[in-house]
Amino acid sequence: MQDFLSSLVNVAFHGIAYGMILYLISVGLSVTMGLMGFANLAHGVFAMAGGYMMLSAMSGLDVPFPLAIVGAFVAVALASMVLERFLYSRLYSAGELEQVLFTIGLIFMSVALARLVYGPLPQPVFIPGYLKGQIHLLGSGFPAYRVFLIVFSVALAGLLWFGVERTRWGAMVRATVDYRLMAQSLGINTARLFTLTFGLGSGLAALGGALGAEIIAVQPTYPFEHLVYFLIVVAVGGLGSLRGPFVAALLIGVFDTACKYWVPEFGSFFIYVATIAVLLWRPEGLFGKAT
Amino acid sequence: MKHAGGYIADSRIRAIEWLPWAFALLCYYAAPSYLSLGSYILTMILFALSLDLILGYGGIITLGHSAYFGTGAYVAGIVAVRLTGEPLVGLLAGALAAGVLGLVTGMIILRTRGLALLMLTLAITSVCFEVANKATSLTGGADGLGGFSLLPILGLFRFDMFGKTAYLYCLAILFASWWLVRKLVYSPFGASLTGVRENNLRMHAVGAPVYQRLVASYTISATLAGLAGALLTQTTQFVGLNALGFQLSGELIVMLVLGGVGRIYGAFVGPLVYLVLQDYLAKRFPEYWYFGIGAMLVLVVLFARGGILGIIDAGILRLRRKS
Numbered sequence A: 001m002q003d004f005l006s007s008l009v010n011v012a013f014h015g016i017a018y019g020m021i022l023y024l025i026s027v028g029l030s031v032t033m034g035l036m037g038f039a040n041l042a043h044g045v046f047a048m049a050g051g052y053m054m055l056s057a058m059s060g061l062d063v064p065f066p067l068a069i070v071g072a073f074v075a076v077a078l079a080s081m082v083l084e085r086f087l088y089s090r091l092y093s094a095g096e097l098e099q100v101l102f103t104i105g106l107i108f109m110s111v112a113l114a115r116l117v118y119g120p121l122p123q124p125v126f127i128p129g130y131l132k133g134q135i136h137l138l139g140s141g142f143p144a145y146r147v148f149l150i151v152f153s154v155a156l157a158g159l160l161w162f163g164v165e166r167t168r169w170g171a172m173v174r175a176t177v178d179y180r181l182m183a184q185s186l187g188i189n190t191a192r193l194f195t196l197t198f199g200l201g202s203g204l205a206a207l208g209g210a211l212g213a214e215i216i217a218v219q220p221t222y223p224f225e226h227l228v229y230f231l232i233v234v235a236v237g238g239l240g241s242l243r244g245p246f247v248a249a250l251l252i253g254v255f256d257t258a259c260k261y262w263v264p265e266f267g268s269f270f271i272y273v274a275t276i277a278v279l280l281w282r283p284e285g286l287f288g289k290a291t
Numbered sequence B: 001m002k003h004a005g006g007y008i009a010d011s012r013i014r015a016i017e018w019l020p021w022a023f024a025l026l027c028y029y030a031a032p033s034y035l036s037l038g039s040y041i042l043t044m045i046l047f048a049l050s051l052d053l054i055l056g057y058g059g060i061i062t063l064g065h066s067a068y069f070g071t072g073a074y075v076a077g078i079v080a081v082r083l084t085g086e087p088l089v090g091l092l093a094g095a096l097a098a099g100v101l102g103l104v105t106g107m108i109i110l111r112t113r114g115l116a117l118l119m120l121t122l123a124i125t126s127v128c129f130e131v132a133n134k135a136t137s138l139t140g141g142a143d144g145l146g147g148f149s150l151l152p153i154l155g156l157f158r159f160d161m162f163g164k165t166a167y168l169y170c171l172a173i174l175f176a177s178w179w180l181v182r183k184l185v186y187s188p189f190g191a192s193l194t195g196v197r198e199n200n201l202r203m204h205a206v207g208a209p210v211y212q213r214l215v216a217s218y219t220i221s222a223t224l225a226g227l228a229g230a231l232l233t234q235t236t237q238f239v240g241l242n243a244l245g246f247q248l249s250g251e252l253i254v255m256l257v258l259g260g261v262g263r264i265y266g267a268f269v270g271p272l273v274y275l276v277l278q279d280y281l282a283k284r285f286p287e288y289w290y291f292g293i294g295a296m297l298v299l300v301v302l303f304a305r306g307g308i309l310g311i312i313d314a315g316i317l318r319l320r321r322k323s
Helices: A002-036 A043-060 A065-086 A096-118 A144-166 A168-178 A180-185 A190-214 A227-237 A243-262 A269-281 B015-030 B032-057 B066-083 B087-109 B114-134 B164-185 B188-198 B200-205 B210-236 B246-259 B266-281 B286-303 B307-322
Strands: A134-137 A140-143
Touching: A002 A043, A002 A140, A002 A144, A002 A168, A002 A190, A002 A227, A002 A243, A043 A065, A043 A096, A043 A190, A043 A227, A065 A190, A096 B114, A096 B246, A096 B286, A134 A144, A140 A144, A144 A168, A144 A190, A168 A180, A168 A190, A180 A190, A227 A243, A227 A269, A227 B114, A243 A269, A269 B114, B015 B032, B015 B164, B032 B164, B032 B188, B032 B210, B032 B246, B032 B266, B066 B087, B066 B114, B066 B210, B066 B246, B087 B114, B087 B210, B114 B246, B164 B188, B164 B210, B188 B200, B188 B210, B200 B210, B246 B266, B246 B286, B246 B307, B266 B286, B266 B307
Parallel strands: none
Antiparallel strands: A134 A140
């Protein structure tokens, strides 16, 4: 019984840590898909870029951990805004097929580039000294780094919630998600809003990729391999909201960890089955608005 | 965009439509050392043709068509290992299994649209992948399924080590499937599919049974994909997990788009160009190859949405205008 309880606590803890990383990476995808209706399969590329940037900055240039994280966020956010302005924005009015193809093309290119520059193997992970070791709570030990991950991500989620619900920019985003034409005719510069939001979403993905490098290994096939999970979070959570992907990411993180802990012989089988069930029950996702 | 087929189009086979078959037979005599690559290309053409039916004509965007290809491939392999080495039995069993899976999953997922549909196709492929990966006693798991031998086709044509029989076998199956797809596309059924793609709401409004049409085309497409998978198993005498992978679905879409979507022959040109280039370049410069494929996709989407055949069409049109 004691064993079961402690494994329960462990699964919940690691599941939440994994879920928070999934949330950081996917929330931008959910917002951009809800905002622009763009099926951006290449979102994982930004997460991978963030991971590579942080790890190479720390190993090659001896940049301290906090600075490397901020650097990855800023660099990826800026680069993605350039991409949005010059490439993505051309395809907003195109069909879903074109968007899917275009972003698959981006994935292919980034996978090749990553392999060319960094080689095919996963990158070694650096954790700063002050985040190593264990934190003891209620009689069991938890890795300090993952505790930091959870606290940091929850704080970010809170900040994001504040930004979207309480600021002028957030009101503009919500208005545009609800009804783009009306928002435009009220004088909201939706093109600029798209670019900014896209940059923020990609930057968050980079943060997720960088912070989560210890959980989701940074390697060239990253955008392909984990795409299904990012998309599951977005589809199950529902488009265009903050709460949807948060709940979905937590559910999926804990459920996936539990499955892999107790029934490893089934792999990810149950996650996919659960996703299918949820989407059949509510095609617009748990928190999405019916269209 | 110009599309082949439709209710009012002339459905007689034009002379130029015999060109691919003449070319395929020419290759058989001219390049005997490339016959195994040739069989693979023919198989992928069949697979791309099955995708063209639902993507190009039905407008269903799927990232999981390899589920049906892989099902056909594995069922053909399992039949050969456990039941009989007769190729046609394995072929039919593979196609049938994929068709049944297509019918069942199609009935479920075609009620949704957009992101949910995309996600469901992806999830179904992932479920199939996990099943094949974990049911090691039946499928061989990560090691794949091999080590079976096939009897001569109809007791007459033995699979030879040069791949001659395999090539002609693939060609015959592809020809039959092409004939079927062409018939379908030029029929009222094909016209109503195109209607669904172009304007779903209006098709509902004129009283067309949209859902039934989509399920029917999805089932046929899955059957053809299963046929292609079974062919791959039989001609290579091996089936591995990558037959069910999401990456195969991605590559398939790339091939079809490269050739041109919704025009039947795009499914012929795309895989041919892609796989010949791949055979030539991918072994030597794998990184540049994938980068090139990605860049090509981006360029096709931005500048040449009709693929290779679309470019040729546009060129012919321009020449005619000048003269």
